[in-house]
Amino acid sequence: MAASKPTRKPAARSAGSGTSDRSRDATGKRAGDARGNGDELHQSAGGAHPPLTTNQGLPLADNQNSLRATERSPTLLEDFILREKITHFDHERIPERIVHARGSAAHGYFELTKSLAPYTRAKILTEVGEKTPLFTRFSTVAGGAGSVDTPRDVRGFAVKFYTREGNWDLVGNNIPVFFIQDAMKFPDVVHSVKMEPDRGYPQAGSAHDTFWDFVSLTPETMHMIMWAMSDRTIPRSLRTIEGFGVHSFRLVNEAGDSTFVKFHWRPKLGIQSTVWDEAVKLQSADNDFHRRDLFEAIQSGNFPEWELAVQLFTQEDADGFPFDHLDATKLIPEELVPLTVVGRMVLDRWPDNFFAETEQVAFCPSHVVPGIDFSNDPLLQGRLFSYLDTQLSRLGGPNFHQIPINAPKCPFANLQRDGHMQMGVPKGRVNYEPSSLQGDTPRETPAGFRSHATPADDGAKGRIRAGSFADHYSQARMFFRSQSAPEQAHIASALVFELSKVETAHVREAVVSHLRHVDPALAQRVADGLGMDALPPAPEARVAPQDLDPSPALRIIDRMKDTLEGRCVGILVHDGSDAATIKSLRKAAESAGATVKVVAPKLGGARLADGKKLPADGQLAGTPSAVFDAVAVVLSSDAGKQLAKEAAAVDWVRDAFGHLKAIAADAGAQAVLKAGGIARDKGVVDAGDIKGFIAAAKTRQWDREPKVRLLA
Structure with a gap:
């Protein structure tokens, strides 16, 4: 199926013992001996660490690998x-x-x-x-x-x-x-x-x-x-x-x-x-x-x-x-x-x-x-x-x-009987096979399920992991290097956030040390974000990471569809808002495939400039802009000045801007945008620019991100 077949580098075969210890005791110091069939870590009992056992007290020599007949064969039921x-x-x-x-x-x-x-x-x-x-x-x-x-x-x-x-x-x-x-x-x-x-x-x-x-x-x-x-x-x-x-x-x-x-x-x-x-x-x-x-x-x-x-x-x-x-x-x-x-x-x-x-x-x-x-x-x-x-x-x-949600919709029959919550009423004297005492018992069929006869690899039964499983970093490197620049920044920032919640210093250092094999620049960004004075040394890699070709299919941002279909646009209104502008925005968004919801300071809605009452789908304090994919703000001059003093309204536009969403705003809404510190960019457009708003609403404004937050 593949157009070309890269040559697999030979992976290290399993060994009876590992090469160096990478375990730590409770103080974070390296302790015990590391033994392994592959790159997995085996920590040995000793000191304050008792032997790991089954519930019956049987000591375990390997808690990392299930039992297989050969290194790439199925797991054995005897395990x-x-x-x-x-x-x-x-x-x-x-x-x-x-x-x-x-x-x-x-x-x-x-x-x-x-x-x-x-x-x-x-x-x-x-x-x-x-x-x-x-x-x-x-x-x-x-x-x-x-x-x-x-x-x-x-x-x-x-x-x-x-x-x-x-x-x-x-x-x-x-x-x-x-x-x-x-x-x-x-x-x-x-x-x-x-x-x-x-x-x-x-x-x-x-x-x-x-x-x-x-x-x-x-x-x-x-x-x-x-x-x-x-x-x-x-x-x-x-x-x-x-x-x-x-x-x-x-x-x-x-x-x-x-x-x-x-x-x-x-x-x-x-x-x-x-x-x-x-x-x-x-x-x-x-x-x-x-x-x-x-x-x-x-x-x-x-x-x-x-x-x-x-x-x-x-x-x-x-x-x-x-x-x-x-x-x-x-x-x-x-x-x-x-x-x-x-x-x-x-x-x-x-x-x-x-x-x-x-x-x-x-x-x-x-x-x-x-x-x-x-x-x-x-x-x-x-x-x-x-x-x-x-x-x-x-x-x-x-x-x-x-249970109805689990039951097949096709006929099914077998010889399993009784048990807790049995809802059927099986009839007849035969609940086994082969049998000859009943003429309607279920039997095998040539059309039934058959397991594929897979040739077995050579080898000996044991708790062993295939050497071909030992490359842990190459695809992690490929994934990271396949991302767009904003997505790489998000990964680095997520790692900084997560590891900042980790109280144990040697755990933070160990994770960053692994990142050096994934991408040195990523490791440095995370280390800087954590305030580390120096990068910790990289652990030994059993298989040296490969530089695989990037895969653009692994991205999100560059693959987002240029459409509003399935998305939701929020329109913030108040008493005195212009009905024609609201109507134009709604019509354009819905024609582009979006759902439109109206938000107002009161759930009852707003009395528009034409005297008609517009019901609201959500109340301002309980319907933040985070629930929408793009927003519009249509306000009279007086309403704009009033809502510029309302924290929920200021947060509504400030969050939309910070979350990189398109914002359409008329003249009356400018007071709220000013209170939120929002400057005009290609994603902040006049409410009368319907075409420009719809185009901006189909994506996020990724160029805006460095202006609104610090990323690792």
């Missing part, structure tokens, strides 16, 4: 240590989800537009024009169900397809990579990012010591950290996020031939984000900002839509990549394997009951249909076990699939 660790983790919270607790969801459909019949026998991917019902849930990761919509966080992006061959759950995020390479570390990364167990905070935030301590000791996190500190984690709307299946999966055709696939969701409206100050103010303005936006779009008939695109590649293609596609901390650049659009998803109906549907829906990566299979990604292998185990606890037992 009782992995099962105990993840089982305990899955059952820590009842009934709230441990991660992805705060979610918003909607019903819709998927329509296939391009057949993948040469690659798969999955009917949902071969029958063009077929519309398959689905249910999609978006979520934040770190916060609880009662947290807010707009923190800096990864967004979950999970889709349940109710196909004619059974349910297919495509469970992913709005970021194509993850923090860790092996499911053995999933409880650890989540424990580190959740609120600290002794103090119960911070909620829904990663700016604290335990998370960054884990990051500083786990270099495989560096690529994900670049994404997490980018504008991807402060999206403007759920309707403007991308979705990724993260892992490589397999498509298997009728002949049994396998092709690797990565799944991508691309929003019709394009990618949009906020700036950090705006995201912070949205948290206080509206805790449900993303949920409300999704609800209002569906209710108004502006149905959110995404394209489903795939990256298809063979084992031969994969062998030529300069990274291992089975490593979940790596992505495949679109320039290397282009995306092929195969369908679209439309969300057109809000749930009838939030608890019954949004809260009780259960997604499991193990839910696939014939023609779709798994790769040997060790993180995916652990998820196949973990999700199902979690549902058993959260939803009361093994019959959670009978």
Whole structure:
């Protein structure tokens, strides 16, 4: 599939012992011995550190890697240590989800537009024009169900397809990579990012010591950290996020031939984000900002839509990549394997009951249909076990699939019986197979799911990580260097903000030391922002970082669509405002695809200059400009002078300017702009310049940013 195949540099094979110690004791000093099968850190017991054991007291020699037959084979079910660790983790919270607790969801459909019949026998991917019902849930990761919509966080992006061959759950995020390479570390990364167990905070935030301590000791996190500190984690709307299946999966055709696939969701409206100050103010303005936006779009008939695109590649293609596609901390650049659009998803109906549907829906990566299979990604292998185990606890037992939102819409039959909350009434005496006592029991079918017969690599069973997983910095470097200048500044500033919340000095220093491998200039910017006198030395890199070609597809700013479709324009009015100007602004914005909302000092609205009353959609003090994508201020001279003394009005225009939004203002509004210290630029236009305002409203005024805030 790739036009050219770069040669993969040979990665260091696993060794029985590591090279140098990188662990620290409680004082921050280097301690213990570092041993490893790869670049992962192994900290040895000794001194005040007791041996790490299972719940039964069995000492553990390796808490970093799950058990595999060979270094790139699937995880083995016999790994009782992995099962105990993840089982305990899955059952820590009842009934709230441990991660992805705060979610918003909607019903819709998927329509296939391009057949993948040469690659798969999955009917949902071969029958063009077929519309398959689905249910999609978006979520934040770190916060609880009662947290807010707009923190800096990864967004979950999970889709349940109710196909004619059974349910297919495509469970992913709005970021194509993850923090860790092996499911053995999933409880650890989540424990580190959740609120600290002794103090119960911070909620829904990663700016604290335990998370960054884990990051500083786990270099495989560096690529994900670049994404997490980018504008991807402060999206403007759920309707403007991308979705990724993260892992490589397999498509298997009728002949049994396998092709690797990565799944991508691309929003019709394009990618949009906020700036950090705006995201912070949205948290206080509206805790449900993303949920409300999704609800209002569906209710108004502006149905959110995404394209489903795939990256298809063979084992031969994969062998030529300069990274291992089975490593979940790596992505495949679109320039290397282009995306092929195969369908679209439309969300057109809000749930009838939030608890019954949004809260009780259960997604499991193990839910696939014939023609779709798994790769040997060790993180995916652990998820196949973990999700199902979690549902058993959260939803009361093994019959959670009978809850309407989880039940297949096609016929299903098996020989599983009884259990907590059994809603069916199975009939007959046979609940086993093979059997001969009943003529209507379910049987195997040649058309059913078959695992792809993947040849095994040579090697010996053990807790081992493939040497091809050892390059932790090259893609992090590629991601950072692929960003536009403003986005690079946002990443640096986000790192400064997050690390400024970290109390432990050696953790801050360790993170900055890793950044030297990502980009020396980035490391220096962050060090300067933290007030460090000198850059800390870079840690040893097991695989020297490569200078991969930049990927413009990884940006946001340069890829934002030149449109107002799906966006919202706010118009601030008061008694005496000019009706004709308001009408012209509204007509132009709505013609361009935007929603228009009127804001006034009083919820009852304003008496315009023509004597007519204009109802308000929001009251000034409770509807800050942060909730809009562009704003207009239309005031009489007297109203302008009055609102220039009103803090909420001054903040309304000052925040819009600081958040780089277009502002249209008539003569009466100039007093408010002057009170806010706003100077005219290409994004601040006269309210009569309708064409100029609409053009400016379609984007952010990035040239303005250095004038309104200090960035790292």
